[in-house]
Amino acid sequence: MLDIQHYGSFIVAILIFQAVPGAGTIAILDATARNGKRAGMAAVMGTLAGDLLFMVAAVAGLAAIMQAHPLIFRALQWSGVAYLLWLGVQLLRKQAAMDGGTPARRVSARAAFRRAFLVSLTNPKVMLFFVAFFPLFLKPQASPATLLAMMLHVTVLSLLYQTALVSIGHRVARRCSALPGARTVARRLAGLALIGLSIKLAADVR
Numbered sequence: 001m002l003d004i005q006h007y008g009s010f011i012v013a014i015l016i017f018q019a020v021p022g023a024g025t026i027a028i029l030d031a032t033a034r035n036g037k038r039a040g041m042a043a044v045m046g047t048l049a050g051d052l053l054f055m056v057a058a059v060a061g062l063a064a065i066m067q068a069h070p071l072i073f074r075a076l077q078w079s080g081v082a083y084l085l086w087l088g089v090q091l092l093r094k095q096a097a098m099d100g101g102t103p104a105r106r107v108s109a110r111a112a113f114r115r116a117f118l119v120s121l122t123n124p125k126v127m128l129f130f131v132a133f134f135p136l137f138l139k140p141q142a143s144p145a146t147l148l149a150m151m152l153h154v155t156v157l158s159l160l161y162q163t164a165l166v167s168i169g170h171r172v173a174r175r176c177s178a179l180p181g182a183r184t185v186a187r188r189l190a191g192l193a194l195i196g197l198s199i200k201l202a203a204d205v206r
Contacts, residue, residue: 003142004150010137014154017129018161023084023197024050027119028162030091030190031112032169040166042109043116048158050120055151058130080122084198087119091191123201130154 004010024047032040120126134150 003139003146004137005139006137010150011153011157013133013137014157015161017133018158023119023123023194024116025165026190026193026197027087027112027116028165029169030187031116032166033172033190034187035109035112037166037170038109039112040169041163042113044159044162044166046113046116046118047120047162048155049113050117051126051158052151052155053121054126055130055154058134059147059151078202081198081202083118083122084194084201087115088191088194088196088198091187091194 028040028043028047031043134147137150138146
């Protein structure tokens with residue numbers, strides 16, 4: 001298709017990339033569990049917007065500039081560490097407030113979009129993934145249109161996968177709402193997962 005080589009492998013690789021849980025997945029599931037499908041889909045749009053910016057930047061050669069200036073890349077890495085850590089701590093603090101009898105404030109769709117967008121945007125390794133990923137499936141004579149087609153493939157498949165994630169997450173959340181303490185456990189796990197991701201990212205900073 002166009003100048004994409006190993007097209008089937010290209011599609012499989014995108015699906016595998018989506019299936020690996022990350023900060024974006026956690027942001028989508030957390031928004032869905034706490035505020036329903038509307039907030040979940042807003043988080044999906046935020047994640048896609050962040051990924052699209054990274055793809056555009058990767059194609060434009062920004063990643064090459066970052067690799068040539070490691071201090072810039074390191075600063076972005078640490079900003080990602082700080083933001084993910086802050087999100088995780090906020091989830092645990094909100095849970096503590098609920099345990100004390102104060103209900104946690106519901107998050108609007110706009111806030112869910114903004115949170116997911118920032119989660120995606122503060123992970124510069126996503127952009128480096130695209131820099132390493134796209135050339136693997138480009139033919140030497142590939143035109144700029146091929147890069148646009150690859151970006152479209154990633155965006156559409158991501159949208160389909162993450163929409164399914166919202167639908168499944170919403171059903172699970174509704175069933176768990178009837179179980180005492182289910183949301184408490186889910187929120188604590190989400191908070192700890194985000195903190196764990198921030199620690200892992202910090203360990204990889206060079």
